[in-house]
Amino acid sequence: MEYLEFELPIKELQEKYEQACVIGEESEVDVSDTCKQIEKKLRETKKDIYKNLNAWQRVQLSRHPNRPYTLDYINNICKDSFLELHGDRNFGDDKAMIGGLGKIKDQSFMFIGQQKGFNTKTRQYRNFGMANPEGYRKALRLMKKAEKFNIPVVCFVDTPGAFPGLEAEERGQGEAIARNIYEMTQLEVPIIVVIIGEGASGGALGIGVGDRVLMLENTWYSVISPESCSSILWRSWEHKETAAEALKLTADDMKSLKLIDKIVNEPIGGAHSDKDKTYKIVSKAILETFEELKNLSPEELVEKRIEKYVGMGELKER
Structure with a gap:
């Protein structure tokens, strides 16, 4: 431990x-x-x-090396029913973004999420959970497939950001993320987003538009990481704790700002301290959220989803 x-x-x-x-x-x-x-x-x-816990300590917990990742959740929630699907049908198969069909009890879902590695070899293989454009295009392809067969979508967010390499920019990283955000607002099936670790920048937003956005208790969601924010403002990582507090990136902050819909409590000690219990908690939260959405028509889903995101950041003058 x-x-x-x-x-x-x-x-x-x-x-x-x-x-x-x-x-x-x-x-x-x-x-x-x-x-x-x-x-x-x-x-x-x-x-x-x-x-x-303060904001920086929650950031540390979200990155704990023993914390479960996307495939851990999917394999334990779906048991033996998960079928992974590959490729964007354009460039290649991004190992940092995984997706496929699975069941929770008798309900089918299209699961999509960023996947990190658990040792040096797998971290390189998964590109540290930082997806390239083909990863976001694969995610969109699977969402469209789910829409075609009326299957709800579950997105697990856990990334330090989209891959910032030259080759990613050459293949249209910004366009791929922007396209996903647009298409997800129009998707005619329920979308449930669960932030299970780091939710950084456009890398998270590329699969982060949902009818309901849930955050595990010890996760964070922000336009930038505390270290990067500190390096921009103070030219040093030494002020990362101050930056974490100022960014208002914890689940409590996000809920109070009405940027997420629900906080999912973790076992005492974090998700890694009792993984089996965590899987059950997340599975239950997904099913309960789906129950709230399943009777809405496609038109209602899209209308409410757009209203939700258009209303964010609105200011009323008195």
């Missing part, structure tokens, strides 16, 4: 608890009371730390 800097008090208590248990097993000394006291202290410390 890897611990972040602010989690070190938890690590110390966890180690003390394990040591006490080992002493009890290897000797005739009764340490049950000690173990109970440490366990109680551990629970209280976890609650105290995770209920009072």
Whole structure:
């Protein structure tokens, strides 16, 4: 188990608890009371730390190396029903953007999302979750396929941004993202967006337009990362914590600004601390959200979706 800097008090208590248990097993000394006291202290410390996280600490949790990624959610939510689909039918198959058909219980969905890697080799293979234009075009192709067969769309957002390389710009990165945003406003099936990690810039918006946008508790959603914001304003990454607070990028901030629709609570300690529980929570949230949307006609879906995004950022003068 890897611990972040602010989690070190938890690590110390966890180690003390394990040591006490080992002493009890290897000797005739009764340490049950000690173990109970440490366990109680551990629970209280976890609650105290995770209920009072600042913006930068939530950013760190969203990037935790043990945090589940898109394929983890899909494979565990859909069990054995997921069928991955490949290619944009134009240039190639982007490994940073995955998509395909799957079922939650008896309901079919088209799942789309950015996929990161879990070690050096897979991170390079997945391009660190940064999609090229063909990734966004593949996502749009799958959305159009879902629309044709009246299948709702679920998008998992987890990216540090769209790939900024020269070759991506040459193939029309900006156009691909803009096209997706436009087409998603017009899609005649329900779209549910779930931010499961990092939601950065146009890379997130390229699959981020939905009838309902859900954010897991320890994720962030912003036009720019705290580090990049700090480097632009202060010419240094040293002010990333200040930038994180100023950007108002947490789930609570997004909800208060009415830019998302719902915050999905995570187990204490973050999504990685109890992955099975997290999968169940997200699966339930998707099904509940679909129940709210399934009886709306295609015309109503499009109309309400456009109203929702046109209304963002509106100011009323008194």
